[in-house]
Amino acid sequence: xxxxxxxxxLPFPMEIVGTYSCHGVEPGVRMGETSAKINQDRxxxxxxxxxxxxxxxALFCVYDGHGSQGDKVSHYVMNNVQEKLEMHPQLESDPAxxxxxxxxxxxTDLKKDPTIDAELxxxxxxxxxxxxxxxxxxxxxxxxGDSRCVLCKKPKKHYDLSEDQKPDTPAEMKRIKKAGGxxxxxxxxxxxxxxxxxxxxxxxxxxxxxRSIGDHLVSSVGVIADPEVVTYGxxxxxxxxxxxxxxxxxxxxxxxxxxxxxxxFIDTSATEACTKxxxxxxxxxxxxxGDYRDDITAICVKIPEVMxxxxxxxx
Numbered sequence: 330x331x332x333x334x335x336x337x338x339l340p341f342p343m344e345i346v347g348t349y350s351c352h353g354v355e356p357g358v359r360m361g362e363t364s365a366k367i368n369q370d371r372x373x374x375x376x377x378x379x380x381x382x383x384x385x386x387a388l389f390c391v392y393d394g395h396g397s398q399g400d401k402v403s404h405y406v407m408n409n410v411q412e413k414l415e416m417h418p419q420l421e422s423d424p425a426x427x428x429x430x431x432x433x434x435x436x437t438d439l440k441k442d443p444t445i446d447a448e449l450x451x452x453x454x455x456x457x458x459x460x461x462x463x464x465x466x467x468x469x470x471x472x473x474g475d476s477r478c479v480l481c482k483k484p485k486k487h488y489d490l491s492e493d494q495k496p497d498t499p500a501e502m503k504r505i506k507k508a509g510g511x512x513x514x515x516x517x518x519x520x521x522x523x524x525x526x527x528x529x530x531x532x533x534x535x536x537x538x539x540r541s542i543g544d545h546l547v548s549s550v551g552v553i554a555d556p557e558v559v560t561y562g563x564x565x566x567x568x569x570x571x572x573x574x575x576x577x578x579x580x581x582x583x584x585x586x587x588x589x590x591x592x593x594f595i596d597t598s599a600t601e602a603c604t605k606x607x608x609x610x611x612x613x614x615x616x617x618x619g620d621y622r623d624d625i626t627a628i629c630v631k632i633p634e635v636m637x638x639x640x641x642x643x644x
Contacts, residue, residue: 340376340387345634347595347603348372350626351611353577363620369394370575370626371403371452375411377642378458381421385643387635388414389457389628391476393575396450396534402543403452405445409435410456424458425558428471436542436554449534451543454556455491455573461639466563466632468571471556473540475576479584480561481569485592487584490559490571494539497523501539501551510550525552563632570595570631577625578606581613591629603629 352368394403453474472491595602614622
């Protein structure tokens, strides 16, 4: 994502679907220097997707890997969610169930893969399956972790299509504590997030989310791969676009400010809007964290234009 490819090979025109991924940085050897991190984020846009009579589908995904094997985990999950979801027997009849079972199956298969150690590494996953049937578009948004999908409705107002699953979110914390896990509150002094631990002494692993694919060490204390799935019927008169992004965006930019930024540029180009959003997020990281910046990945999708392309393929 963010690599310029021949336009003919893209699933959608760059003016309609914008994608970009920016590696993070960390302090260098000398004061004031930074060095590039390995980008552990992944993302993909797949169109056409699936083979369901009477329906045209597209898939949009963002994954935020973490831990020493985070890039391997997010890459594995990106490829396998796409493959297993497309083959799921209930993709047509029950997309929400198909998404849930696909996330869990990919997590189970990852645990068996000897080439990736996912005990202390994992990835978030936010996946939007867009289904066009006749003139009706439906989004099925599956989320595990703290990446996010945000819809922009007229007049440029945000509507969250996913909810961040932080360890101290009441439902997440209840499940984790019931399973024997421990949750530390956010650090007020240095701004650290709430975290999940396997022991009261808080030695391992300090995971900053309540759900993920991977992170198998804490699966015994309530950290699950099961996503929450939101099914949303698109309003052709009100819905303008949606944004999916890793928490490199959401750490310092909330949903409405994100919509404000993207709305300024998206009429001209979704790619420009996506790039400006990431540039703004990167500047926020410099302002707040100095020599450290997380990986940042985003997708911006203009809904009416994507619907038109999908309808043209269906005709």
